[in-house]
Every structure is written in C-alpha cells, then in structure tokens.
Amino acid sequence: MTTDLFSKFDGLINEREALLATGVRDPYGIVMDKVLSPTEALINGRKTILLGTYNYMGMTFDPDVVAAGKRALDEFGAGTTGSRVLNGTYQGHKECEDALKEFYGTKHAIVFSTGYQANLGMISTIAGKGDYIILDADSHASIYDGCSLGNAEVVRFRHNSVEDLDKRLGRLPVEAGKLVVLEGVYSMMGDIAPLKEMVAVAKKHGAMILCDEAHGMGFFGEHGRGVFEEAGVSDDIDFVVGTFSKSVGTVGGFCVSNHPKFEVLRLVCRPYVFTASLPPSVVATAATSIRKLMHAGDKRAHLWKNSRRLHQGLRDMGYKLGTETAQSAIIAVILTDMAQAVALWQGLLEAGLYVNTARPPATPTGMFLLRCSLCAEHSDEQVEQILGMFESAGRATGVIP
Numbered sequence: 001m002t003t004d005l006f007s008k009f010d011g012l013i014n015e016r017e018a019l020l021a022t023g024v025r026d027p028y029g030i031v032m033d034k035v036l037s038p039t040e041a042l043i044n045g046r047k048t049i050l051l052g053t054y055n056y057m058g059m060t061f062d063p064d065v066v067a068a069g070k071r072a073l074d075e076f077g078a079g080t081t082g083s084r085v086l087n088g089t090y091q092g093h094k095e096c097e098d099a100l101k102e103f104y105g106t107k108h109a110i111v112f113s114t115g116y117q118a119n120l121g122m123i124s125t126i127a128g129k130g131d132y133i134i135l136d137a138d139s140h141a142s143i144y145d146g147c148s149l150g151n152a153e154v155v156r157f158r159h160n161s162v163e164d165l166d167k168r169l170g171r172l173p174v175e176a177g178k179l180v181v182l183e184g185v186y187s188m189m190g191d192i193a194p195l196k197e198m199v200a201v202a203k204k205h206g207a208m209i210l211c212d213e214a215h216g217m218g219f220f221g222e223h224g225r226g227v228f229e230e231a232g233v234s235d236d237i238d239f240v241v242g243t244f245s246k247s248v249g250t251v252g253g254f255c256v257s258n259h260p261k262f263e264v265l266r267l268v269c270r271p272y273v274f275t276a277s278l279p280p281s282v283v284a285t286a287a288t289s290i291r292k293l294m295h296a297g298d299k300r301a302h303l304w305k306n307s308r309r310l311h312q313g314l315r316d317m318g319y320k321l322g323t324e325t326a327q328s329a330i331i332a333v334i335l336t337d338m339a340q341a342v343a344l345w346q347g348l349l350e351a352g353l354y355v356n357t358a359r360p361p362a363t364p365t366g367m368f369l370l371r372c373s374l375c376a377e378h379s380d381e382q383v384e385q386i387l388g389m390f391e392s393a394g395r396a397t398g399v400i401p
C-alpha cells in the first residue's frame, strides 16, 4: 500500500472547497488579463483599481525603466543561463550592484535572484553552527526559511518588544556569535519596528544586525533607504536586505553592507552560487529604477499623502485597522474570519477594486486581513473612489455599520 503523501493537505483542501462552495470567488486565483498602469488592470474584463500590489513607487511602467529593459533584452538576450560565479555575471549585474552601493552609500552590494533568496542566503550563511539567530516572532517566511536552511540556534522574541529582545539576548552565552534579524516594516499589519531602541539593545549584547527593508525602501529616510535610515541607525546595521519586487518594480533581491569580508559571500552563499542569475533585462530595469528612486521626492510625498488619507478614511468609517495611524504604505483591515474577509474582498472586486487577502499562517495570531498597499501613482481621485467602494461594500457585507 502506498501512503499518499498529499493526505497531510486534506484539511486545507476541504476548508477551501467548503468556502468556494458558498459561491465566492477564489481570492488566490485572480488573473490579471491586462495591466493598464501601476494602478489599474483588467480583471475578468473589468477595469479594476489595484490596491494590493507592492508597486509603492509606481516604477513598473516608468518609461526609462521599460526602455532600459528593452535595450538589454536586445543587446544581451533573454537570460544568462548560468550562476553569478560562472558565466552569469554580465556588465548589467555589476551596474545594478553599483547602483545599490550608490543608493545605500555602502562599500558592498550583492544581487540575488529574489528577495526570498537574499534572506535565505544571508541568514543561513552568516549564522552557522554554535551561533544564534534572534528574530522577531512575526518575521517574514523567507527569514524563517533562512533559519531552517542553516545550522544556528534560533531564538524568537515577542513582536516589536525591545524588552523581550533584551531579555532573550541576555540569556545567551556572552562569547557566542549572534545575529539579530529585524524588519523595517512588518508587511502583514504595516507597522514599523522601533529600530533605534532595538539596535541599541542588540549592540549592548554584542550582536550583529540584519535588517530587511523590503517594504521600507524607496520612501523612508532622507535618501529613501528605509526605516533604519529614518531611525538614524545606519552606522549600526551590519547588513541591509532588500528586494526589487516592491518599490523598484521588477524582481530580484540584494544585500548591502560595509563588512570588510563581505565579498567572500560570492563563494560560500549557496542561494547565490547554486542558481541562475537574473536576466539582463531585469537587472537593467532594476538599476535604472534604483537610480531614479534617488530623486523621487515628489512621489514619496504623494505616497505618504495617499496612505494617510486612506487610513483616516477607513478608520472614520469604522473599520478596525492594523495600526492607529498610517505607519507605512500598507494598511491592514482586520476581519473576524475568512468568510467575512472573502465576502468583503469579493464585494470590493465586484465594485472594481483589488486588495490582498491574508490569513494564517502568513498573519500574526490567527488574524484574517484585507491588506491594502498604496502606490505613489494613485491619484487623489482614485483614493476617494477606493474609500467610496470600501463604504458601500463594507455596509453591504455588514462589516461596518
């Protein structure tokens, strides 16, 4: 007799089938038929406002970015068919790393094929046997998976609790290697980390610090480097990890650092070595976008205006939100269960608005969320339209009075 290895998924399959049998659409089966701009797409033949992308700075359709990608596609072809350490480093990968070094003002930059792989690679490689990784309980899956791939001991602290971080670091052997892993913005609730206090505590215990700025790059801090820059702790963060799949508007991941031995990672970091490098067109779009983000003050200001307006409007309507005020470009609407979340999600979609649903295990403490993420290219009118849709769909589904 063969034991079906898929039987472990039966619970999830049954739960999904029961939900879809109520007649709702599958929130995880959306197809964009055509993308019209950073803020609009055709879904099921209907023009829909996008409020569930990570296109924070609206760079996906930037004419210079698109032109750079086309040029690289013509000149260098569709792909590298190789690892960065063999035949897969083109001039464009170096230019992309140069753009990152300039953006972050660091000596070193390494580009990975995704942000997920950047976390996987950095965390599993620099924290080894006998070392400790101390991470926030609400860390992104790529951080947890980086821990699983490596051999270090893993210690979790309560989400955003400086006191708990201090307590747990204090229990570790003084001489042991320690890596504290933090995120600037936590993407489920859209809250930011108290980095100033956390960095002070980590330093007190002699730990190195890695900060994931996936959701902070582009619009926090004087140069748009992230929450760590705004918190004034740039000199104390050892490694900043980021992605090209959000503000940069394409795909890829990176780590920047001033560590004098950083370049050895190109030889020892398995998720860098044992995978193909990014296509030339992708690194060309990324480099162009990163350079443009250095001068994107107006876009940043408009993104913040949009986030604050949406947060205030939703709160005034009676929605329960993930944060008291808009802390980032992510605004999480908290629902009671999956049925309510999907009902509101579908109501919004039918009205012409796409948002993301999120459920455990991605969310903290079993929460069901509709996650809204704003774009610098959303116009004031679009934000008002979005609020109107939330008002009618919220009333129709009984989520708000």
Ligand code: PMP
Residues within 6 Å of the ligand: 114, 115, 116, 117, 119, 140, 142, 183, 187, 212, 214, 215, 243, 244, 245, 251, 252, 253
């Ligand atoms: N870190 C965080 C905090 C993220 O939210 C994400 C993606 N959602 C990643 C890393 C991975 O980025 P990528 O999409 O480039 O794999």
